[in-house]
Amino acid sequence: MRILIIHTAFIGDIVLSTPLVKKIKESYPDSYLAYVTTPAGASILKNNPYINEIIEYDKRGAHKGLRGIYELGKRLRYENFNMVITPHRYLRSSFLSWLSRSPIRKGYDVATGSFFFTEKIHYDRTKHEVEKLLSFIDCPETNNKRYEIELFPDEKSKEKIANIWKSNNLENKKVVAVAPGSKWFTKQWPVEYFNEVVEEISKDKEIGIVVVGGKEEMSIPLSNKNFVDLRGATTLLDLAEVLRRSDIVITNDSSPIHIASASQNTKIIALFGPTVKEFGFFPWSKNSEVLEIKNLSCRPCGIHGGKKCPEGHFKCMREITPKKVIETVKKYLGKEIDG
Template sequence: MRILIIQTAFLGDVILTTPLIRRVSEFFPLSEIFFLTTPQGATILQNHPLLREIIIYDKHKTESSLLALYKKARYLKSRKIDIAFLPHRSFRSALLAFLSGIPERVGFRGAIGSVMLTKTVERDLSKHEVERNLSLLSPFTDKIKPAYPEVYPSREDYEFVRRELKEVFADRFGWRVIFAPGSEWATKRYPRIYYAEVGRILLEAGVRYIILIGGKEDRRICEDIQKRIGKRAINVAGLFTPLQSCALMTMCSLLISNDSAPLHMASAVRLPAVGIFGPTTPKFGFGPYGRLVKVVETELDCRPCNPHGPRVCPLRHHMCMRNISPYDVADAAFELLVKRFWLLRTNPELFIFPPK
């Protein structure tokens, strides 16, 4: 049997779909699993042991036309897929699966294009996105076990990170904390001066290094925060691939991030994480997923104002982020660091990566 998973949304969405790969492989043990995603999504799926093929669909650039969609459907038809799972609720994804002639097409009820699906599942808004994605298996089984996201950095990824941060890892003492201050959506970014203040509080209280990560587009934001914090802040934004950033996370103690992909990367490598939420809310189902996680947010009548976070605050005050004190973020960070310290001594298997 050949099974296709289609997820062409953001990087974080791809990470939150990886538990479905695990459970599909267990329920269909002799199947070959294919995963169709964007070029960015493909970067986080490299080395995945359960995937037969990662099929890249560059829907925003080189394959944005209807002709390209038709060609991709012809390619999928040549793969002789038996079942397609569609966590992504887009019309284009449903059309692609339909044109590919895949006999069984499973997605969410009420999604755009659901008329082109053969089986639909209710999307339970009270659950985390990981659990919603796993529910796509419910037409086949009522015994769906929980699962964490998974990523698989290579040995070369680990070696590259250690080379680039040689001085950091030569120092074996003290906590290393990662900051991920970027986001594609401007209103989801915690203010730079607040991040810098959190960094200074943590360093004064015993944290050894602050490491700032992100894409090339986040480089200037991270540089500004680095300068404000001082010499024990290290900016690697734009230097590491997503999998290399995951490798880095396995060698650190904590992540502090906006509502963006690094939160889900941390879940995949079992790294404790503090999520800072402003215009969005974890109630949408995209909060940090795991045992050692904390969400910092403030109550306002105007939030949440958008599922993704608008480009500009509709009320022009951005109080959903500005009202969050750096001391509250630092308190959440220290609470997780202390819990991690004790759990490493009592339940070290919680932090084994990759999990056995």
């Protein structure tokens, strides 16, 4: 059985697909599993023992335009896949599935280009994204099993982060990782709030703070310097190891939520503003807590957030106070809460 997954969405979406990867392998233990994804997706899936082949779809480079997708489709057709699973709901991915000429092509019923599929899977908006993905495989032996998010940093990443921990005296401290960025402005908790949290918890010398993010997060003006700044300094699997070693992760509704969910021992404090848990992208880890302002008539205002608050007041984020986040951190760490 030769099986292919086509998923070229955001990093968080690719991370959320790892339970599906394992379910496929447990449902079809002798299968050959390949995965088509973006270069960034390929980097986070690296070392996954359940994937036999990762095929990069570089839609801005080698596979740009219609000719590029045809060339990739030709390669997939040559590989003779028996089943193609396409969680990505966009036309290019649906078309690529058809180009594979696989006899079984599964995709969501709401996908653009769903007519390219031979089997349409119901996109149940009431379920977590991981549960939606798991529904692609219907197997009595595996249907009722909970599958966790799994990422596999290599020894190089583990050694790199261990050295950072050692050189910054983090080994005997409780470590709080702070992820202040997001692709969408309205998903970002105000930077002055992050500064207030870092200022307060850094007063406790038993707590170490690391700030994580990509190069784009390096411009976020964090005024307090009592932290280890890893922005722009880690690969995605390095980041997975950082979050695994951390006791707490404070993050917006962004990919660190899902990367941190690969570690069951890391407490996730997720800040949800314009988006809501009902979209299905809340932390899969049971060791998590979503902080949000409920009963706002303007919330949610979009599945991805936006460049500015449509109402101009940004209450969904501004009313999640630094005090509430600080109290949540201290409560989890068993620290005394002021006031």
